[in-house]
Amino acid sequence: MAEHDVIVIGAGPAGEVCAGRAAENGLDVALVERELVGGECAYWACMPSKALLRPAQLLAEVKRVPGAKQAVTGALDPAAVLGRRDEVIHDLDDGAQLPWVEDRDITLYRGQARLDGERRVRVGDQLLTASRAVVIAAGSGAAIPPVPGLREIAPWTNRQATTAKAVPQRLTVLGGGAVGCELAQAWASLGAKVTLVEALPTLLPGEEPFAGEELADAMGDAGVTLKLGAKAIEARRSDQGTFTLSLEGGEAIASDELLVAVGRTPHTGDLGLESVGLKPGATIDVDDRMRVTVPAHADWLYAIGDVNGRALLTQVGKYHAMVAVANIMNREATAQWDRGLAPRVIFTEPQIAAVGRTLRKALDDGIPARAVDADLGRTPGASFIGKGAAAACRIVVDERREVMIGATFTGPEVAESLHAATIAIVGEVRLRHLVHAMPAFPTRSEVWLRLLDPWMP
Numbered sequence: 001m002a003e004h005d006v007i008v009i010g011a012g013p014a015g016e017v018c019a020g021r022a023a024e025n026g027l028d029v030a031l032v033e034r035e036l037v038g039g040e041c042a043y044w045a046c047m048p049s050k051a052l053l054r055p056a057q058l059l060a061e062v063k064r065v066p067g068a069k070q071a072v073t074g075a076l077d078p079a080a081v082l083g084r085r086d087e088v089i090h091d092l093d094d095g096a097q098l099p100w101v102e103d104r105d106i107t108l109y110r111g112q113a114r115l116d117g118e119r120r121v122r123v124g125d126q127l128l129t130a131s132r133a134v135v136i137a138a139g140s141g142a143a144i145p146p147v148p149g150l151r152e153i154a155p156w157t158n159r160q161a162t163t164a165k166a167v168p169q170r171l172t173v174l175g176g177g178a179v180g181c182e183l184a185q186a187w188a189s190l191g192a193k194v195t196l197v198e199a200l201p202t203l204l205p206g207e208e209p210f211a212g213e214e215l216a217d218a219m220g221d222a223g224v225t226l227k228l229g230a231k232a233i234e235a236r237r238s239d240q241g242t243f244t245l246s247l248e249g250g251e252a253i254a255s256d257e258l259l260v261a262v263g264r265t266p267h268t269g270d271l272g273l274e275s276v277g278l279k280p281g282a283t284i285d286v287d288d289r290m291r292v293t294v295p296a297h298a299d300w301l302y303a304i305g306d307v308n309g310r311a312l313l314t315q316v317g318k319y320h321a322m323v324a325v326a327n328i329m330n331r332e333a334t335a336q337w338d339r340g341l342a343p344r345v346i347f348t349e350p351q352i353a354a355v356g357r358t359l360r361k362a363l364d365d366g367i368p369a370r371a372v373d374a375d376l377g378r379t380p381g382a383s384f385i386g387k388g389a390a391a392a393c394r395i396v397v398d399e400r401r402e403v404m405i406g407a408t409f410t411g412p413e414v415a416e417s418l419h420a421a422t423i424a425i426v427g428e429v430r431l432r433h434l435v436h437a438m439p440a441f442p443t444r445s446e447v448w449l450r451l452l453d454p455w456m457p
């Protein structure tokens with residue numbers, strides 16, 4: 001039996017940050033990982049998808065800027081893109097992560113962790129006990145919807161779609177959320193003929209309507225065939241290995257690979273949750289301090305990141321980790337900016353970057369809200385991004401409190417602009433104060449002059 005102060009289950013971004021911060025606070029930490037230190041994010045999700053998307057976006061940007069455009073005479077090199085992707089994911093080897101763990105004196109256990117009652121975790125035949133806390137950071141895997149035949153034909157999930165060694169000729173993507181859109185665009189840029197099937201009538205229904213519309217247009221420009229409002233009713237695979245996805249209404253789409261990107265399932269099926277009275281297979285409910293909401297375990301059991309289902313984003317998992325460690329150290333902290341309010345970016349071309357509430361959500365929440373729209377493309381800084389780039393922007397304002405409660409940007413590289421809005425929203429900066437935050441010239445940040453003009457005395 002090995003005793004530790006804290007046991008963290010899962011070494012994805014949430015678990016790593018949690019283990020690191022707990023160790024930096026002087027605690028004796030055990031970190032248990034059954035696959036790779038770095039988690040889904042580092043090897044099969046955030047990092048490889050961005051590595052696949054970036055080259056085509058860079059090329060598009062260069063081609064928009066005369067002078068640079070003339071220097072680009074070739075096309076994208078798919079083999080080199082896949083090679084760079086492999087570098088980014090370290091060829092699925094987590095050796096580069098280990099010094100970070102060792103430097104903090106964290107004890108790493110390799111294997112499947114299972115809870116075994118209060119403060120006890122089993123890893124193989126080892127029993128670990130935690131004097132202070134057990135933190136579940138087990139993450140999530142791709143969900144397979146109950147479309148007849150789909151599970152049996154072993155479709156691609158994000159795992160294969162981020163690590164494939166060759167470009168499929170034809171790819172069908174089921175699901176038009178962030179993952180489906182990013183991977184559809186990435187493989188289309190590498191030469192695949194991509195069809196994206198989405199049951200809802202729009203892309204990104206939770207975001208401002210213009211975001212989904214711009215993205216749908218861009219998908220078309222990138223050669224992706226969109227089937228919106230289309231319900232998949234059956235999936236089959238032929239003896240030759242090709243896939244057929246049948247849609248309600250009679251259409252059938254043939255492809256060489258079929259990617260399922262319709263949501264996530266928490267990794268809680270084989271975690272021993274029943275030993276502490278929780279339901280295996282379900283997301284783990286937590287309070288705002290990240291403590292599991294079963295009174296008997298509220299003082300020692302935490303769940304952070306995807307596994308608690310509050311918002312499935314890496315930055316949210318890291319935020320949860322910080323909140324959990326503060327509470328483990330008896331410094332009370334609560335998470336208030338996760339769920340639907342968290343900053344979020346879809347790294348397509350154009351990027352969609354949003355934080356806080358959309359206008360619709362604000363009104364639904366009973367907030368006296370109004371929106372201010374502006375065109376990023378009309379700023380002097382946009383001249384250098386090149387002609388024809390998407391460039392919409394909206395802020396949502398609580399008129400009663402005179403603060404910003406939401407913001408959405410579309411366009412190349414707007415991900416990097418999002419944090420300014422996040423700071424203003426989280427800091428609840430009065431708009432009459434914000435007007436004095438002058439943006440540098442010539443940048444696209446000058447869009448803030450237009451957005452905030454109504455509050456300039």
Ligand SMILES: Cc1cc2nc3c(=O)[nH]c(=O)nc-3n(C[C@H](O)[C@H](O)[C@H](O)COP(=O)(O)OP(=O)(O)OC[C@H]3O[C@@H](n4cnc5c(N)ncnc54)[C@H](O)[C@@H]3O)c2cc1C
Binds near residue numbers: 014041113307313
């Ligand atoms: C294709 C794709 C692209 C994405 N892109 C982005 C993006 O750009 N930005 C963003 O913010 N989010 C993105 N996400 C979401 C992001 O990947 C997740 O929100 C993030 O990985 C969650 O982190 P986590 O630490 O909670 O879980 P994970 O990263 O899933 O890590 C959990 C770890 O726990 C381990 N584990 C599970 N069960 C056990 C057990 N019983 N014992 C031991 N170890 C266990 C797993 O092996 C895994 O290593 C993307 C997701 C996908 C699918």
